[in-house]
Amino acid sequence: MHTLPLSEFRANASAMLDLVERGERVRILRHGRPVADLVPVGEAAEPVARVPRWKQPIEPLQLVRPDGRTGAQLIIDERERGA
Known part of the structure; x- marks a missing residue:
């Protein structure tokens, strides 16, 4: 694993990224503390393209109804009777 400060990461x-493509890990430090690990995609703990629950498709x-009529038919019938 390569460990380097943020300023050095920015410069290189x-x-x-070439190292990470070859399978190596890179740890980035800010003020001497680790803030990020760059790992190859296969090693990532979570899937990268995870879709939030509120964006997942839902079934309508x-x-x-027992009589087979749709909601639209019921609305049309009510409009014709009440209007």
Whole structure:
């Protein structure tokens, strides 16, 4: 594992990414404390492209009435009767 300060990472970002592509790990320090680890994609603990729950597709609610009429048909009938 390569460990380097943030200023050095900024100066050599491309070279550090080359190391990561070859399977090595790079730890970045800020003020002497570790703030990030660059690891190859296969080693990542979480999937990178994880879709938030609120963006996941949902199944629309399917209600079936005993008489087979849809909600749209019920609204049209009510409008015709009440208007």
